[in-house]
Amino acid sequence: MGPKCIGLLCALLILMGAAAGSFASVEWDLERTFQMDQPPLDVAVSPDGKHMFVLTESDIFVYSQVGKLEDKIHVGHPVDQMKIGPRGKRLFLTSTKDRTVQVVTIDFIVDINVSGSPYKGRQDAPVVIAVFSDFQ
Numbered sequence: 001m002g003p004k005c006i007g008l009l010c011a012l013l014i015l016m017g018a019a020a021g022s023f024a025s026v027e028w029d030l031e032r033t034f035q036m037d038q039p040p041l042d043v044a045v046s047p048d049g050k051h052m053f054v055l056t057e058s059d060i061f062v063y064s065q066v067g068k069l070e071d072k073i074h075v076g077h078p079v080d081q082m083k084i085g086p087r088g089k090r091l092f093l094t095s096t097k098d099r100t101v102q103v104v105t106i107d108f109i110v111d112i113n114v115s116g117s118p119y120k121g122r123q124d125a126p127v128v129i130a131v132f133s134d135f136q
Helices: 003-021
Strands: 042-045 051-055 059-064 069-074 081-084 090-095 100-105
Touching: 042 081, 051 081
Parallel strands: none
Antiparallel strands: 042 051, 051 059, 059 069, 081 090, 090 100
């Protein structure tokens, strides 16, 4: 081995040693802590980041992005894990004890303030708005 090869080998070993001992700097800050009445088993976040689902032994707690408890879904049987679908419209609940996978469709009901808006018919008539977002 020539002197150039030994020099390159030494430089490579020095770089590898420096890289192995160096760490990237990570800054982090605790944003929020959720105090639960039951031990949490799993957590899933909707793809748009607007909702967080916390699985406990018997319930799924639904939180908004600001940490407000919006709803609670009673599961009622042993569920070990949960995953959310890619569009955020389904929860997949797995149970090793029951050897099952359940698919739960979720939909969020939104109140729309229409006070002061023009209307025809009864002012308190129920209205349903359907959104078709899966067409191609």
